[in-house]
Amino acid sequence: GDSVTQMEGPVTLSEEAFLTINCTYTATGYPSLFWYVQYPGEGLQLLLKATKADDKGSNKGFEATYRKETTSFHLEKGSVQVSDSAVYFCALGADGLTFGKGTHLIIQP
Amino acid sequence: AAGVIQSPRHLIKEKRETATLKCYPIPRHDTVYWYQQGPGQDPQFLISFYEKMQSDKGSIPDRFSAQQFSDYHSELNMSSLELGDSALYFCASSLGGLAGWGTDTQYFGPGTRLTVL
Numbered sequence: 001g002d003s004v005t006q007m008e009g010p011v012t013l014s015e016e017a018f019l020t021i022n023c024t025y026t027a028t029g030y031p032s033l034f035w036y037v038q039y040p041g042e043g044l045q046l047l048l049k050a051t052k053a054d055d056k057g058s059n060k061g062f063e064a065t066y067r068k069e070t071t072s073f074h075l076e077k078g079s080v081q082v083s084d085s086a087v088y089f090c091a092l093g094a095d096g097l098t099f100g101k102g103t104h105l106i107i108q109p
Numbered sequence: 110a111a112g113v114i115q116s117p118r119h120l121i122k123e124k125r126e127t128a129t130l131k132c133y134p135i136p137r138h139d140t141v142y143w144y145q146q147g148p149g150q151d152p153q154f155l156i157s158f159y160e161k162m163q164s165d166k167g168s169i170p171d172r173f174s175a176q177q178f179s180d181y182h183s184e185l186n187m188s189s190l191e192l193g194d195s196a197l198y199f200c201a202s203s204l205g206g207l208a209g210w211g212t213d214t215q216y217f218g219p220g221t222r223l224t225v226l
Contacts, residue, residue, distance in 0.1 A: 036217075043199060044152065044217040089151060095165035096142060096154030097215060 002027045006090045006100035013080055014108055021075040021103045023064075023090035033057075033066050033073040034091045038102070044089065047075075082107045111136055113202050113218030121224045122190050130185040130221045134202030140164065141183040142215055143175060146197040158183060159205075190225045197222050 006023045013019060025033070035047040035057070048057030050066035050073065057064050062077045073090060085107045090100040114133040122128050134141050140159045144152040145168075154167035158177035169175075172190075177183045181202075187194060201215035 034214075043219040044201075046214055046216065049214060093154075096157055096167045097144075097152075098154070099151040101151050 002031065002092060002098045004090050004092055004098055004100035006088075006103055008101065009087075009104035010106050011103055012106045012108065015082055016079045017107075019075070019077040019080045019084075019105070021088055021090075021105070023073045023075065023100060025071050025073065025090075025092050027071075027092055029094070030068070031092045031094050033064070034093075034097065035062070035064055035073070035075050036089045036091060036099075038087045038089065040086075047088070080105075080107050082109055113200055113216055115198075115200050115218040115221050117221060118219065119222050119224075121226065123226055124190060124192065126190050126225075128187045128190060128223060130187070130198055130200075130223070132183045132185070132200030132202075132218060134181050134183070134200075135216055138202035138204050138216075139181060140203045140205065140213070141177055141181065142201040142203070143169075143183070143185050144199040144201065144217075146199060146220070148196070150196075152199060155185070187223075192225050195223060195225045 004025050032051045034049045036044040037047045048059040050057040053068035055066045064075045087102045089102045091097045116131045142157040143155040146152040155169040157165045161177045175185045197220040199220045201217045203213040203215045
């Protein structure tokens with residue numbers, strides 16, 4: 001079945017540092033890929049998505065590119081802020097989504 | 110903009126009791142999904158409905174059932190509750206979500222936190 005593997009956290013960075021959260025997947029077919037963010041006590045918010053190979057999703061300074069050759073969808077941001085502290089989930093799916101285990105990101109001032 | 114509404118937001122039940130969670134999708138969205146997120150875990154897909162018909166099924170226990178009504182809202186019914194059912198239950202909605210279409214973004218509600226004592 002489909003699966004998503006993402007780097008375990010917590011990931012602790014200083015403000016303005018460069019962020020990469022790795023995500024790789026296995027899937028049949030060519031599902032859409034997503035990054036969702038979850039702030040403490042809240043629901044999941046869509047951060048960005050890509051629907052086909054080589055698509056780049058971007059939002060709020062975050063980017064991820066759908067790489068079919070490496071089956072990856074790594075999340076990047078050039079300069080993180082304290083307000084980016086949250087749990088980030090990589091997901092794929094055509095109907096019910098399959099999520100990775102989540103990466104807890106902590107940004108220190 | 111209107112979002113997905115879930116009720117109740119918090120629910121406390123005893124073992125072996127039943128619970129009903131409700132989900133009101135974003136207006137004009139015709140597809141509803143249910144997920145279960147245990148403490149510190151990733152969300153697990155339970156079941157989805159498109160135009161009132163079940164469209165996909167994940168790891169939903171036999172003790173649980175769900176349906177989508179003519180106004181597109183959905184209810185998740187949980188019987189014989191167990192301690193392990195304590196979790197956050199999320200509902201998500203999308204537009205045109207038949208399995209295989211693959212591109213429809215799911216918008217999540219705030220969740221219902223179920224505690225089974």
